[in-house]
Ligand SMILES: Nc1ncnc2c1ncn2[C@@H]1O[C@H](COP(=O)(O)OP(=O)(O)O)[C@@H](O)[C@H]1O
């Protein structure tokens with residue numbers, strides 16, 4: 001299998017702060033990959049660089065055979081690269097349905113939009129019940145569902161999720177991960193960033209462990225679960 | 237009672253114009269948190285372009301309605317282009333600069349536009365040729381002129397159209413999304429630079445129409461006319477809650493009505509101590525009064541409410 005995403009020597013700076021240092025990472029078509037690490041390790045910065053929200057200070061990002069450096073953020077979703085950002089990023093004053101329609105913005109006017117909408121509503125019936133409500137009035141878990149549903153509206157090939165379990169009650173986390181597993185089983189390639197390392201390792205094939213901006217370990221998810229270093233540092 | 241109703245009509249006319257201009261301020265603020273102080277000058281350019289076109293065309297014997305229509309279209313094209321250029325040249329390069337930089341640029345730009353207009357059109361007044369028939373409807377002792385009627389109806393139609401655009405179309409949705417969270421809007425495939433440009437273009441188009449209305453209502457135009465009108469419309473936008481579309485409409489109408497009623501009654505109320513030329517004082521007193529009790533404006537929420 002060829003790599004859908006190939007990152008080499010990626011660095012991200014914020015002024016003088018180096019958040020990501022020479023990161024190499026690869027995601028193959030159909031794979032489920034997780035990037036785990038402590039708070040401040042540089043996981044979000046990596047995803048933001050991949051989505052085009054921050055400009056890398058060095059390195060190359062190849063996605064689907066194309067060098068992404070010259071592709072602005074707003075054109076990446078059209079290529080099938082979607083990010084569900086940390087903190088969900090729902091448009092709180094737009095209605096639930098308007099948020100979902102924003103997800104399909106890049107293919108506006110395309111046929112099948114309403115079938116897509118129905119599919120997302122089928123996945124998250126709660127969103128259907130609240131479709132005319134302002135997104136800001138939803139609970140945290142519902143907002144996470146909305147953020148994921150919105151990303152699905154873009155029909156992604158590579159779905160990147162930044163800490164989807166953050167701040168959610170255990171039951172809600174379980175539901176969200178169930179949905180993520182289903183999405184992956186439907187053939188969407190996954191790059192999952194999580195602080196909840198156990199959950200992430202359980203649903204993914206492969207893992208990268210990140211510390212202070214660098215990849216310190218990469219292995220299959222199963223072996224990571226057994227790795228004493230990973231166990232002590234991230235599985236407590 | 238007659239005075240009251242008459243001043244109410246006058247106020248609604250003026251207020252409709254303020255509302256159209258206030259929308260331009262509030263839309264740009266909603267998306268960029270920038271006070272585009274050059275917005276009043278865009279209105280001035282629209283008015284002067286329209287006056288020139290009307291004078292020219294009626295001079296060649298064109299029928300008045302056609303001349304006015306062409307003048308409005310010409311003013312809109314010029315103003316929309318100007319708005320696009322202003323965003324591109326003056327504001328976009330400063331997108332990441334400290335807030336004060338674009339503000340000072342806006343004030344500088346406003347002076348430049350005034351002086352360029354003075355060079356093109358001179359420092360005198362351009363008058364609206366007496367081509368519109370002075371029709372009016374007298375109704376229960378109140379006079380509504382054809383121009384007033386046209387201004388009120390046209391402004392209402394334009395504002396309704398704008399609300400539909402912003403609330404119901406994909407472009408409007410993208411505008412609101414960009415105003416709330418530009419980074420996430422980009423993740424959705426929105427070219428936020430283009431949305432911002434559209435915001436300036438739409439606002440400038442509204443200013444062009446308002447400029448023609450002012451020129452037709454008062455019968456004259458001049459290179460300084462954008463300053464006070466811009467200030468009033470900005471006041472209206474703040475009054476309604478800056479960043480809020482309905483607020484700009486409400487603020488504009490309210491300001492126009494208060495100003496007209498103030499002009500009508502200030503003499504009686506103060507035993508002719510203050511004349512109607514003090515009407516502007518009324519407008520700004522209302523602003524201060526509202527802001528004391530409602531710092532975010534009438535429809536502004538506690539957190540900043542945007543487009
Ligand atoms: N916008 C920013 N400006 C300055 N520093 C930042 C910014 N975003 C993140 N950082 C810093 O970069 C480092 C990595 O942050 P982040 O990528 O958010 O890590 P993680 O997602 O793994 O918690 C941290 O030290 C953080 O303080």
Ligand SMILES: [Mg+2]
Nearest residue numbers: 043044045086
């Ligand atoms: Mg993070």
